[in-house]
Amino acid sequence: MKIGYACINQSLDCRSSRTFRLKNYSEERLKNTIDSNLDCLLKILKFNLKNKILFFRITSDLIPFGSHPIMRFDWQDYFKLRFREISKFITRNKVRITMHPGQYTVLNSKNRDVYENSVNDLKYHVDVLDLLELSPSAKVQIHVGGVYQDKKKSIMRFVERYEKLEENIKNRLIIENDDRSYSFSDILKINEKIKIPVVFDVYHHECLNNGTRIEKLFESFISTWKRKDGHPIVHYSSEHLTKGKCKHAETINIENFYKFILKTKSYNFDIMLEIKDKEKSALKAVKLLLDDPRFNKSIL
DNA sequence: TCACGTCAAGCAGAT
DNA sequence: ATCTGCTTGACGTGA
Numbered sequence: 001m002k003i004g005y006a007c008i009n010q011s012l013d014c015r016s017s018r019t020f021r022l023k024n025y026s027e028e029r030l031k032n033t034i035d036s037n038l039d040c041l042l043k044i045l046k047f048n049l050k051n052k053i054l055f056f057r058i059t060s061d062l063i064p065f066g067s068h069p070i071m072r073f074d075w076q077d078y079f080k081l082r083f084r085e086i087s088k089f090i091t092r093n094k095v096r097i098t099m100h101p102g103q104y105t106v107l108n109s110k111n112r113d114v115y116e117n118s119v120n121d122l123k124y125h126v127d128v129l130d131l132l133e134l135s136p137s138a139k140v141q142i143h144v145g146g147v148y149q150d151k152k153k154s155i156m157r158f159v160e161r162y163e164k165l166e167e168n169i170k171n172r173l174i175i176e177n178d179d180r181s182y183s184f185s186d187i188l189k190i191n192e193k194i195k196i197p198v199v200f201d202v203y204h205h206e207c208l209n210n211g212t213r214i215e216k217l218f219e220s221f222i223s224t225w226k227r228k229d230g231h232p233i234v235h236y237s238s239e240h241l242t243k244g245k246c247k248h249a250e251t252i253n254i255e256n257f258y259k260f261i262l263k264t265k266s267y268n269f270d271i272m273l274e275i276k277d278k279e280k281s282a283l284k285a286v287k288l289l290l291d292d293p294r295f296n297k298s299i300l
Numbered sequence: 301t302c303a304c305g306t307c308a309a310g311c312a313g314a315t
Numbered sequence: 316a317t318c319t320g321c322t323t324g325a326c327g328t329g330a
Binding site: 023068111 | 312
């Protein structure tokens with residue numbers, strides 16, 4: 001079981017998601033920004049390793065405008081040695097990596113342009129993971145997309161478009177239940193059709209479910225993952241104390257986290273924390289597991 | 301140095 | 316109609 005967090009490390013004084021505005025685009029600026037983003041990414045990964053955090057989501061902003069038409073620069077070739085260096089670090093230390101395209105990537109969109117841009121964006125994300133020479137266990141995770149007042153048709157559109165994707169994208173793509181449109185049981189239905197592995201988002205499930213308890217779903221969730229896909233992935237958050245329902249918490253509620261861990265302890269999976277204070281919560285979770293004899297072997 | 305208007309992009313739900 | 320939130324505020328002009 002690996003513990004991870006998403007994109008940003010607040011303890012370090014760098015960001016791997018520096019970008020710039022489109023109207024300021026220049027090759028020079030692009031190179032500088034990518035250079036500093038890659039520097040920071042490696043710094044974060046080293047910080048993580050030192051703290052036994054072996055799961056990390058790389059930001060989509062690593063390469064600014066990575067899937068935008070303005071991008072003509074061959075960053076894949078120009079930075080290939082830098083990527084190789086990071087690749088070695090990740091592989092040598094068995095770090096699990098994922099990426100998560102943003103809200104503008106909607107594979108099942110009814111708008112043709114949005115659909116085509118989405119395919120390009122998936123290509124960009126997969127490009128990054130391919131450049132890092134990572135196995136198919138490094139995943140690109142998305143939500144199903146829009147409902148457009150007709151969930152059945154929208155799911156069918158997702159399925160058809162998934163099937164048209166190139167193999168290297170299909171090998172990495174996974175889908176996650178969200179908090180307002182597609183519940184976990186919707187996601188499972190899609191899995192039945194195309195066998196795409198599914199991420200179980202514990203907190204989204206609390207916001208949107210069909211009254212089914214986690215324990216009943218866990219077996220079917222786990223079985224959507226094949227050996228080549230690596231360990232199943234769970235997303236974990238808890239409720240924001242003041243902002244209320246379905247807002248991500250500022251920091252992890254470690255008691256609730258522990259309860260969840262106990263409830264699911266017969267399964268092996270990796271946990272991505274989606275919590276505002278990032279690595280701080282990850283450190284707490286790692287410490288909890290290391291201090292508990294039931295888990296301290298499985299995390300190392 | 302800092303305030304604050306704006307930034308590539310979609311969708312759903314609340315106001 | 317407009318605003319907010321989403322995996323996340325950051326950029327950068329103008330004072």
